[in-house]
Amino acid sequence: MNLEYSLFPGCVPSAREFSCEVSARKVFEALDVELHDVGDFTCCMPACLVHSFDYVTGLALTSRNFCVADEFNRDILTLCVSCYGNLSRAKKLMSENGDLRRRVDELLAAVGKSYGGKASVKHSVTVLYEDIGIESLKKNVTKTLKGIRAAPFYGCHLIRPREYLSFDDPAFPVKLDELIKVTGATSVMHRERAGCCIGCGSFFGEVAEEAALRLSVDILDSAREAEADCVIVTCPYCFLQIEMGQLLFKRRTGELYNLPVLHYTDLLGLSLGIEPKELGMDLHKIDPTPLLERIK
């Protein structure tokens, strides 16, 4: 197939949620997709950081990553939907707003760069769905995960805002469900599937822990009501919110949901016959062992 991408690891997979990167690398390796490390990538610069006091500087910091990617002539592959959203937003602004682009280029000139806009932004899930495709994924599946009821949780910035993120229908997305079905697992309909975990504004959890926890619990309730065995996420932030939310909720109330949270690449990896440990699943805080036993 010979697909190649520049891996944009993002801060959460690099510093907090390692299993996300581990499983993505393993799965893409198994699918013969090359992920190249580019040392020079910086933060994707979420809109709530620098943008809020200096919009153009914030945009320049995001856009700088495109200059780096262009040097290698490869598209960017992100693991986190927040990175995917922020980079996509910058790309849209830079391609549509000439004035903004000129001002950003002035700032980039200070580091000897200029926005070229060749590279496009992709997320691991959009690469799996669009670039590799359901049919060729099916050919690679060696182990069917029949009987597993998986509750998809799309993650806001995979599908919203639709002005620049058009992967799927923002209100009734279906593509992650299709990807789940590839593995033989059942994708479960539940009400919070296209909901928000507030993870992308991780600062929100710091200032309003109660509210953030309420959202996590809501997602868990939604999945549990639908009798799901696990929640499938596409983003390390969602992963943290939903997994760590369970531990936080246990600390508050003593009750443990004990609902394993899996990256989509974990689920796909298992169906490709990769060992759970190689996918970094031993790093998960909610032990997926009982679930994995059922697959054996």
Add this chain to the structure above:
Amino acid sequence: MENVGSVTVIGGGVAGIQAALELAKLGMLVYLVEEKPSIGGRIIELNCSSCQLEVPMDCSICPVIPKMVECHNHSNIRLLTKTHVTGFSGAVGNFVLSVLKQPRFVHEDRCTGCGACAEKCPVEVFDAFNMVQGKKKAIYFPVPQAFPQIPVIDKENCVHFRNGNCKKCSEVCPTHAIDFSDEDMKIGIESDAVVLATGLSLYDPAAIREYGYKRYKNVITILDLEQMTSIHGLTGGRVVRISDQKKPRRIAFIQCVGSRSRRTGNNFCSGVCCLYTAKDAALVKMLLPETEVYVFYIDLRVFGKGYQELLNKVRNDLGVKYIRGRPGGIWEDPKTKDLIISYENTLIRRAEKLRVDMVVLSPALLPHPSNQKLAEILGLEVDEDGFFKSPNPVASPCDTTLEGVFTCGYCRGPRGIAESATQASAAAARVAETIALTKSRRVKR
């Protein structure tokens, strides 16, 4: 009566009917051009129920029906249904309009409106207008109170037009009014002035994907509810959930669906939804006193005489619960088909969820899409929202950018039934004034 001038009124809704009647009474010859098979406009889609349902409320349609009859019977009014404007020339005092009358396949002079044809028609099709009324025949009356009381053949579904095998309606007609060879007819109309009353169209709430209209059976629009509470609707006036025909225990109304929104581009307020929602919430509460009724609103805009009082009554005496907040999404419980609404109660700044049996949406009311085309044909200007422009909205609210062409009703901007009728009278006065001036100018020459 002496003919003192002629006027073309485009659009046969409340405003068009009112303007036509006023002008006809002044002795003018009025051509009333309506693109649908019946006059009455949007109002005939509203409920006709209250007397039969024994609810102490005014019926939406009752005050207008006598006007429709009068308009239909007036000797100075020439009614052109299933007709639209295709060309326009001339200036004030001698406009020439070309109109195209589409075939009804029923002879308007011969038909007595007995309805025998519709009874015999073997075809049953889904009524595209709404999801509640359900079925209609291939030859049908648009609504029970249609004027003219003449049925129309739906060419696409009629067996005769598909394979020529059926003539049942024609055989049963006592006056031989069915004419399958009816064709498009081009008509030229000379008139001194023109009144535009094209009215409104409804925003399709299916475009607000997160509310799931057309995806979830129990999410309906306010017009569906009007049909449901209509005595001639499919449910015969009962309010039921579409999914299981059961009585809903909790109903939520959502206002401003697609209006006042930068996302849809419809920045303006439709102007009437707060009031009709209160009215329909009250109707539901009177029909089903045990049912809990909720209304989601951004803010409440009820400013006419007696309107605030009605709202107060609905909130305080009937116990309809008002929640300030525009819901972010609706999720259907796959098993029960109940609907879970996610919203922020902005008065207490709290994100909440509400489980209801049924949701009623109030879609944005948009200017009629034909305005753009008419503006091109007549050489008028419309604003960015699609309403006709007036050179001076304050001093001459009925005027357009062309002398001798006037507007009334929703095509000039959002307004309710009463205001549309008032403005129609104003437009009629402007027409009379213009024609009088034009004639005196001619005499002076």
